[in-house]
Amino acid sequence: MTSSQEELLPATRRALLHRIAVAQSEGRSPSLVAAVVRDGRAVWHGARTSVDGHAPDEDVQYRIGSITKTFTAVLVLRLRDEGVLDLEDPLEKHLPGTGAGEATIAQLLAHTGGLAAESPGPWWERTPGSLRPELTDVLGDQPVLHPAGRRFHYSNPGYSLLGALVEELRGAPWDDVLRREVLEPLSLNRTSMRPQHPHAGGWAVHPWADVMLPEPTEDFGRMVAAGQLWSTTGDLARFAAFLARGDDRVLSAETLREMRTPAAPAELTDLVDGGTYGLGLRIENQGGRLLVGHSGSVPGFLASLTLSVADDVAAVVLANCTSGPMVTQVAADLVRIVAEAEPRIPEPWKPLREVDRSVLELAGQWYWGTSPFALRLTADGFVSLGPLSGSGRRSRFRANGDGTWSGLEGYFAGEVLRAVRRPDGTVDHLDLGSFVFTRQPYEEGAAVPGGIDPEGWRGIG
CATH class of the missing domain: 2.40.128 (Lipocalin)
Structure with missing residues (x-):
């Protein structure tokens, strides 16, 4: 993919580069890459330091963690749009015997199904998926912690169930369905289940010393639909454009609007932070700007995809460290920099073609x-x-x-x-x-409930 960097003003490009340079330096990340999307295509790519001895470009893979959940949500919404399922169906209708089947598909998408946040047993992101071969291993003996539909409680196992649902209804592995129905139509050729060269290695950076430790790279097994994917800024830029505009080969613009609509009750902390969750997408109000997207975090990697539909600007930020740079804030800042420095030019006003x-x-x-x-x-x-x-x-x-x-x-x-x-x-x-x-306030003769006082309007005598 060729980034049309000349389409942004020099001052804007420098401000973007400065923001990611500060994030990489102060966040002590081995590398950090970013992209900005405007008008449906990438217009800027930036990178700091190196991967395999050279500056990472838009084709270098990083692990994207929970951004994978948005891809899974797209697959589920496709099933809904085809009439295979209804979002209000309980999971049990299509995937019986899980022990969490009372939750509806919509609740699982919005993290309101009441399920636990994590899978029981060893830290699933740093141990082989072979330790959890079955859904029962992912869910454990007590998968439900809260009444379904009552509160937002982020759940990785919930998206494992949604991945299993896709497999059950499509009769194929989750990754095969994803490749066929989303990745290939959108030309996301550098998004994959496992790393493909060139890719960044994942690192842990010591909190009190400038030294690093390599993180293990595990296959997540039954948890793949919650956080397995590797991708690039180039592919995620195209995915961000799809999330903003839709593509009838995958999902319509109307269904994407539904995904971007709040579907989870807000916690008190969300009311303070201005955030909630839709169907596979995080929604937040930052400084009066409505942002939608998703973040991702697995040992060795941080990722964020953030979109402002009103500004028609999106940003992707990827880093190869377990903790450090606040990539979600960095992505929001990249959107803000472009939106404020180069405001969207409105479409020309045009009259209606015909009127009733x-x-x-x-x-x-x-x-x-x-x-x-x-x-x-x-x-x-x-x-x-x-x-x-x-x-x-x-x-x-x-x-x-x-x-x-x-x-x-x-x-x-x-x-x-x-x-x-x-x-x-x-x-x-x-x-x-x-x-x-x-047409007039409490118009005389109109069918106003309760009727109109026959003396009409008056002053105080």
Whole structure:
């Protein structure tokens, strides 16, 4: 892959290089590589120090740990989109006998299935997967710690179950399914189960001395779907572009939006940090910027993929050390540097190609009680309704094809908006989940619940 570095301004490129140089130096990582994606393609690649005697480029593999979970989530969502399963299905329906089958597939994807964080027994990331040949070895005698659906509790065994689910329903090993359904269509040719030359070695750096110790590289066996993969900044840049825009050969843009939507209840710490979890993706608010992605950590390696959909900028950071540089923060900083230094150029405004006049007559100002709202028709074919000024409940609405619209986000997500007409065909009011919107506040003659005082508006005598 050729990085079009000339497309970023020199000052931006220097700021990016400075950020990863500080991260590698202060984090004491043997090497650190990064990439930035804008407008769906890589526009910058940076590296510090060396792998095998030369600066690592976008084709050098690093282990990416739990970013593997996002790949597994993509495979599960493909099964859902094909109608093979429903996200609300209990795992037991498709994969019986695990002892954790009451959790739904959606709960496992969002880490709300109540499962333990880790597999019992020896530290699974530093011991052979042959020690855990069966799912029962991965789950142990007490796999469930919390009531399903009640709280977010990150679970590596939960994604092991999802990997087993993919194998059961596809009738093939997880890695074969991944290669066929995701890696090959997206041209992720340097993403693999096992390291392929050239690749970085994993190191532990002594906390109190500038010396290193090689980390073991184990196959995770039944835990592969939770953290096995090796990849490169080049491949992960392409994967980030897919997560932002979708690819109908793999998943639609609509399904990717669903993955990026919060699906887990927020813990108190999440409310402070501004983070939650979707379906295979971490979601956080950092400085007013909504970021989605995933991090990864296995002995010897750190990884982060971070995406700002609003800015159309993503960043990937990989390092070959067990601890040290805060790669998730570094990736967020790379996104911020580009987004602030070179803000996204908006698409040109274009009018609608055609308009339904019965919908056009609904545009304009409406009142919910005494609160003014504006209804707008947008060029993307949606209808939007929100407060005329300030904050409050707002949403876009998609046409249902029968003269009604369904809310897409916020308080009105899934709620139905319809125009209620009088016998003569004129519009009396808008109904939105029983909320009545009228052209004037508490409009006389309109079907306002509770009726209108016959004396109308008045002052204080």
